[in-house]
Amino acid sequence: MFCGLGAALCLATGAASAQQAATAAAAEVLVGATVIVKGQALDEADRARARLDQVAGTVSVVNNADVERGRAANAEDVLAYQPGVFAAATSGNGANKISIRGSGLNAFYQGYSLGIKYLYDGLPITGPGGTQEDLLTLNGLDYTEVLNGANAFSYAALSLGGAINFVTHTGRSAPGTAIGVEAGSYGYRKYALSTGGVSADNHTDYYLAYFYNERDGFQRQTPNSGNEYVANLGHRFSDRLETRLTVRHRNEELRNGSTITLAQLAADPRQSNATTSARKKTGTTLVTSKTTLTLDDRAKLELGLAYNDYPLDNGWRYSTTPQDWRSTDGSMSLRYLRTGDTLFGKPSDTTIAFSDTRLLKGDVTAYDQNLATATRTTERQYTVYTGSRDTVLSFANELQLSEGLALSTGLSFIEVDRDAHIDRTILTTTEKFPRAVRYNDHAVAPRVGLRYQATPDLLVFANISRSVDPPVTWQMGSTGVPYIRPLKPQRATTGEIGLRAGSEAHEGTLSVYRSWISDELLSTVVRQASAGVDALIANANASKTIHQGIEAALTSKLWKNADDDRLSYRQAYTFSDFYYRGDARYGRNQLPSLPRHVYQGELLYQQAGGFYAGVNTRAMSGYYVDYANSLKAPSAVIWAAKFGYEAPGRKWKAYLDFRNLGDRHYASAASTVDNARGLDSASFYPGDGFSVYSGVVYRF
Template sequence: MQLYKYVNIPLCLAFGFSQSVFSETPNNSEILETVLVVGQKSKAEIEQEKALTPGSITLVDGEDLRERNVSNLEDMLRYVPGVWAASGSTGDTSFFSSRGSNLDATHYDGNGVKLLQDGLPVTTADGNNHNRIMDPLSARYAIVAHGANALTYGASTLGGAINFITPTARDSPPEIFFNGGSHGQAQARMTASMVSGDIDGLVTLEAKRWDGYRDHQKQERESIYANAGWKLSDTVHTRLYLTYIDNNQQLPGSLTREELHENPTQAQTQALNGNYQYNVETWRAANKTVWDINENSHLSIGVSYESQMLYHPIVDKIMVDFDGNGPNPPVEVFSLLINTEQNTAGTSLRYNLNAGEHNILAGLNYSNTIVEGGNYRNGHGIRNGLTTRVDNTASSLEVFLVDRWQVAPKWNVVYGVQAISSDRDVKNINNEYGSLFNPKADFQNLNPRVGVLYKQANDVELFANLSRLYEAPTNFELQDDVSPDNKPLDPMQGTVIEVGTRGQKNLTGTTDYWRWDIAVYYGALTDEILSVDDPDAPGTSLSANVDDTVHAGIEALFGASFGLGDNDTSRIEPLLSVTMNNFNFHNDPVYGNNQLPAAPGYAVKGEIIYRNTSGFFAGPTFDVIDKRYADFSNNYVVDSYALLGFRAGLDQNNWEVYGELRNLTDTDYVGTFTVVDIGSPDASILNPGEPRSIYIGLKFRF
């Protein structure tokens, strides 16, 4: 992948943790009666589903998120091993990667992880999450299926899937929630709910304001989340979901290393001159209907439609003095303001059958996305002339079949296959010359999977799986292709093997216990799509296929609960999430065996919380993060860092209060950065992480 050859080609871009839970596990015959990926799941059902997956699954409990400040996806995924999430740009924006997905300059694309809400797609048909990151506080649960373990969601991605389960009036009481603190953060949420016989409804209104810890970093967001359920009969129930989000954010831009050390609160000069913003108005409607055909078979049908309006000034004027002699003024050769409308329609079908020792799940996902609008010159945040007309489409059909077969009392064999058929069609028309850039292609593949589960004890499992990976390029990657013609990029393909164990052990004669969830995986990939920032058009990227890469790692989560004294009224609950990453090129003609950028070699996050029966809790938190590379050439090193925090709170019957201190030592560190080919010392690519901060939250339940 000789990206350096193309750098002169100007292209236009169009779990407070979730517990990985190990409760008293029922026997397999009871587990096999679980309905998979249909309806509104209880926590016990999610845990049972996890117990039948021969690979890594993590559960995030939305109630636990109310014990600490959760502003974005980084906060939500803090204790999920194998997922690297970081913020540092602004507001809701977070970079996230699972098992080495999205490790390049198109981090804004957010591809590699399929996002779903109640099993219905949020991610667009081409696989990007560019305009849409879920609000963590709007989820009752989130299920993180790592890598190929997302087969039961139909996902065809390197990183897997995250399914956000919506709270309903039947599992979430009315409440008022306030939080605020450093950097002008102020947020209020009010939830009203009603249950009347076979009908229930819930509405949440939310408003958020944030000034940010840098100049030109303000955020304003208003949201409405609503759903209503109706039990049509003893065997059929349906639920309607409505969402509206109006989110406006300023973007402070990236800094050089020198600028970050001198003053990490400053904004990039170009971001001020270009008035960089990221404003998205979203509405979504969805419906899911579940039919319990009989005690052994269930059918779920869902549809969704989401519309997004994006207004995104992102590149300031790039001026060139062509003759270099003056007095002729420099000429603007490039600036960028994206103004598009994106509409995604999706449908989902699930059929679950228990037949003797077999638990069979058949499913289908279909989605179609249309993006229309244009790229404009940017005049200080105002459209200043159309440069490119955008008319992009994508569709994706995923069909899958999984059988969880109990071959012996302690053994389950899980095997299945996914068929995927998708198309991409990028139409970028130069407004001045009328020229058409039109990379398009159809992608089809068959992805098998086989795994085994061994129940060593009542609450201890061993697992292993061998799976095929496949991911087609997004439309963003196609339109950023370094190739000068319309030939599309190839899809990424590979094979991954995973082994692991999870369980819980009670200490003899006590209520004390410790739990674990460990997975080791190794994936060999071909044609991985990687992108670097285009130096001739900052804020845009150049994409190409890489012959061979390796994605391997260790994901480990450890937790415990130890009583203090004889009366067991106080407990110490430590939690430790450990991620070890080995993502690298394999005998690449340009990069050899260099490490892939963006993800650290290791990430350790944990806490030690004291709790007592009166509802009080308190304890320290900590982060230890390894160095990262900001370039494919491994010349630019982003330093490792360690952070210390503290959180405390009091949980009573009808109210709860928490306080959280972050970065107590006020350590300067890098949150996110832009990936380049060869990093120069003066490159403007760094976004500082959060300085010392304090937050307070208060919740009233009714």
């Protein structure tokens, strides 16, 4: 019998499946790269899911094997069906708007993602300058962890949105050699080659991969292309000492289309007012190293190091004022984990973590450019951010108060350094802001959570936490104006209650949260992009705001026969209610830029022999695109379908993926303006029209 999200409480009526796996995790037996739980082998994604099921809050795990049943080109593909997460592609694999619980609500201009801490293999790619999107192509992944809000405490993530941790394939999760080819509408092409394996003594594993992507673009004159190398090498020196080194290197080139008006969207969504924000990444390099030392049966120490170099040539074509960005982050993390202790006579686990990410080298130079010859002439401005850093020291404890009740407590000490100063400029202004801002800010962020196993099939949780989002360097000032804004860190207190439940037929989560936010970091477009002129964005701290919502997800096994053919339905619903608490200018207006309601559902038939077929939908309500609440993006319902076959033993697989079956003209995302005065404005990024994609993977 079908159990929809409208009747989500029916989750509590069956026998546990996910929760049983989590409870059984204590009885795990390590056998190579798999875990045996009550006689059933779990892969790495299942292990992560069992571990995160012990978190007193909303978390989820995305197995990349499920995503790869269709096109898996960008964050919108990978983060679909995750409650509380909004992910929308605007330029193929090149630009994604990603928000969790309204984080980085409207700070989006096709290049950075804000309000979420992003990690690869537990080590950050997010630094004082935010997160550039070139590594969000999500190539070579085994699975992805999504931790909403303060539920990402274990990763020293104190952002309102939480954290997303991408876990790279190893030689154990992806053995053998694989060749993949994908192609589809609007010139989409992707090629992949990977090989992985484990040494004869089972001590060393390796995974090497190469990816190439290309797309002409949905909007005209908006091609993008890139290539990426991934290497992951792990070695176990002994039962107590192991280490892993991962390297990613990516080059890409993009020419993004402009936002368009509603009238243009209805008439011809492929048109573009101007080709703007042409970006070239001449070589992003991410190197991470993680070493784990098991001190004894109850304690271990983890040391992580990361080097992230991400240069950006922004506006290299079509802009009269291109910018050359140079950014290099260095990160160090240290975690001490101890289990099996007692506190007040109760079982106790403790974690102490330290994380430091600093901008080793950061600056931006803006130039005047001759569009006819694409040559740079006069230097306009030189701004430096070197030395900015984010440092976190946290203490966490899990106390088992009774057989079914656990108390989670945590306390983080945060130190933020921001150094932004304009060394040279030819620009002038009448604004009173300074040309340099240097500050050192300290904050404390506590977290308290309760997890209660009410029955073997029902887990109830609640938590309250504090989050701190310091401004990223370029929000304070970059090249468009000759001053630095002294922005304050955004702070919030969030409360959350919810449940996780499951049975043989149904498995899902339901949670409700509310965040009281002070000094929310918001952005608005002061000047729209036009031919040869980039958009101008203003950032500021808002008056007090509220973010609250509902996050729900449910997977249902609708039918299964004796041959193990099956029919399933998965769905996710997010309700987002974000508004001012009584602003002097905007009163209790809704905050713009995200739909209040987003629903995704997929009906999937899987034959035991390997064939599968599915139909899915994504529905979004309309939402305001200005703070004055005078202009809305239209609502949209988008349908899609896919078919595929995976040969027994995973020897080869193929898929056919149909998107936007009705060729609906819709806005995938929108930029934000102060007051549109109810008039149609160029604020909308068009979503892709009807498209078809196919892919084949062969494994040796």
